[in-house]
Amino acid sequence: MSAASRAEAPAYVAKTKVGRITDFVDERVGGSGILREFGRKVFPDHWSFMFGEVALYSFVILLLSGTFLTFFFDPSMAETHYDGSFTGLQNVEMSVAYSSSLDISFDVRGGLFMRQVHHWAALLFVASIAVHMLRVFFTGAFRKPRELNWVVGGVLLILAMAAGFTGYSLPDDLLSGNGLRIIDGVIKSIPVIGTYISFFLFGGEFPGTVIIGRLYMLHILLVPALILLMIVLHLFMVVVHKHTQYPGPGRNDGNVVGYPLGPVYAAKAGGFFFIVFGVIALMAAFFTINPIWNYGPYDPSPVSAGTQPDWYIGFVDGALRLMPGVIGDFHFEYVIFGYVLTLNVLLPALVPAGILFTVMFMYPWIERWITKDNREHHVLDRPRNAPTRTAIGMAGFTWYCVMWAAAGSDLIATHFNVSLNDVTYWLRALFFIGPVLAFIVTKRVALALQRKDREIALHGRETGRIVRLPHGEFIEVHAPLDDYKRYKLVGFESPAPLPAVPNEHGIVTRKEKRRAALSKLFFEDRVAPATPGELEAAHGHHGEHEAVETAEEQRSLTH
């Protein structure tokens, strides 16, 4: 319908009932502009775009199941004697918080199920954010104009971990109490203000009687509100930027190729919510998570061996385990000016996590500075086509995984029947060597994959058919690619290192020299995409093979 005919059209009368209701609302609030803008908005589709959706849906499920739990949970640390239906803890002295958690598990129908849903959804929430961020990193989706959204995503990861940790502590069982004890020990190691923070947080000495109530407030109000705010910001920016897309024929930085929101994309994404919910429900049905009744109430004296924190706290716990307190005669805790500096706790608790998150937040700017690439990017990189970035990502990921594995060092030792000390020594070594190895190996693998792509683009796909030529030579017949498949393999950029250039005063600054050195590290080893000329040459060079292929085709046609 053209603009003119729309202006002349008489008052619109909707044909269906849904149409009439929509029209009623629209006349009063004016939603048709929004619907016109978004109703057919195009979204690219790829399986790896699902992780963000999983995170969003897990959060919705967390809100639903969490609301249910608040109706029954009592965050009081007052002492009580258990008299619920679980016989194993009958008459045991415990806090009201723990007792009400047990009641949710044993005396509220569906309560155990909701607890399980809530805990599994929380684990999945953090996991899907983490995997989503890996996807964004390795495909270069954080590049201009999406740097700020990358930062919002990082804040969401931290908030998700905070939500998880505050929730983990609420049942006031033995495990969560020990978790708090470790947090208290870490807080106390902070110079100058550590003891004050600890006393303010716990309302006095550990464990006190107020911490559960305070964590509860953070867990059900402050942190979720912040998460919600960040999600709104995040999605707003996704709409402003429109989604990125993978490279391929017909896709470029000026367009977005995919399915319209209504109906296909909305149906797929909406249906996916139910699938995520269903999968979480299945896990909650069959896999026990956090059986608090096995641990008993918090007591500072007992602890069970082989206990682990929730997975996302693991890397910090692992770093704590890896740090030696004493090397030879050198103690990492020492007294300076009459005050105690506890580096054996402070360093592992703050430094690795600090480095990981700082580099993560800064990375879009670091890369933009090195590459001087100020263009907008809406087409993603295949990880292999950005070998150095992929290698950096894998180095960071490996570093994280070493620390994470260290959080299970005792389980590794008992499961594989090796010495706990040896496991720790190896992991200490890997803490330093692992990222370097990962960087080198990943970069080489990425370059090798690029070379393989080039090979396939120029010479076609291996068919597995061996043909003997008249003069006795055996060759394998390669099937050439069609234009679309080939474009996928050749349609990428391979930037060359940018040498240092003088500034407006004609001086090459030290900073610029450093930038040039990093640029060299990034792009010195590179594989250029195949060009039409090379394809031509390859075909000329293999002229006789072409002849064989043509002959083969003709033969199969005559059959």
Add this chain to the structure above:
Amino acid sequence: MGNHSDGSPNHSGTVATAGQNEVEKFQDPGLPPHRLRLADTDPRAAKRAERQVAFLFGLSVVGTATFILAYFLIDLGEGSGATIATIRLQNALLGLGTAFAMLGIGTGIVHWAKALMPDHEVSEERHAVRYEEDRQAAVRIVDDIVEETGIKRRPLIRNTLLGAVALAPLPAIAIFGDLGPRPDKALAHTMWAPEDGKLKRLTRDPDGTPIKASDVTIGSAFHVIPEGLNELHEGKLNEKAKAVVLLMRLDPESLNPSPGREDWGYNGIVAYSKICTHVGCPVALYEQQTHHLLCPCHQSTFDLTKECKVIFGPASRPLPQLPIAVDDEGYLVATSDFNEPVGPSYWERDEHERSIKS
């Protein structure tokens, strides 16, 4: 085409080096031609997909029914004889019901979208995030606003406003001052300190029965709390978190007490704080053969024969020792409080330790 590694610069087996920019590029062939699905061409396939979707939605209804039946038919009330097994069964059925209810809808909709809704990929132009015209208009508006406030011409207003705004959040910080008491010497003291000259007995954790020196055989270990802990009405966990002790008996020959600590044990019986000097977990594992104490949280290992010196792991200080003796009735007692603060280190710890020792 076996050997591609002949090393010529343009060969596929070669890593191109810096500066070898390609001049020409493959042209984008555009979107590949659309391929029709079976359901687009064969009405019977479309009908089949329709029935599959309806079946999945039907499955969801079965799931919902399962949930409701499991909720109302399985009784957990008092006198119902419900056991852990009943709860587990109900949990499994509720979960299964929810899973079917949700997965039925989810897979049904996705199948519907994939098999029956139009699957033409469409291409849409991206718009610039901002337009130069807008930017200039916005800059003008901001300039006008700033101009109209006159804030540039009246620095007195600007500076006093900045000062006021900078200070205004201070009350918001100060008001949290009562979140907790100021840290005091409480961290440095435990319940073991003798009260009115009466030495505290070592009692078993958790029942609080006193321990006779003769009960402690070589190789045995006791988890110990101070006498009177269980009778506390307030702050019981706070006191317990500092006062728990491990009691062990070794061959006196294998103990190597340092000068001044020879009489802290009794006949090879020694008592050490159970709170790890790393971050405060209970050091609960005693390896009888090696005389090592191991913290299960972060694997700090302490050697009993060397006054609990750290021999492995992240802890940096030995476990504090509790000086013990035997009273007239043969029960073990603590002759004094610990000689240093127990548990994880903190900024003022050294100061506290000096004040205990002086």
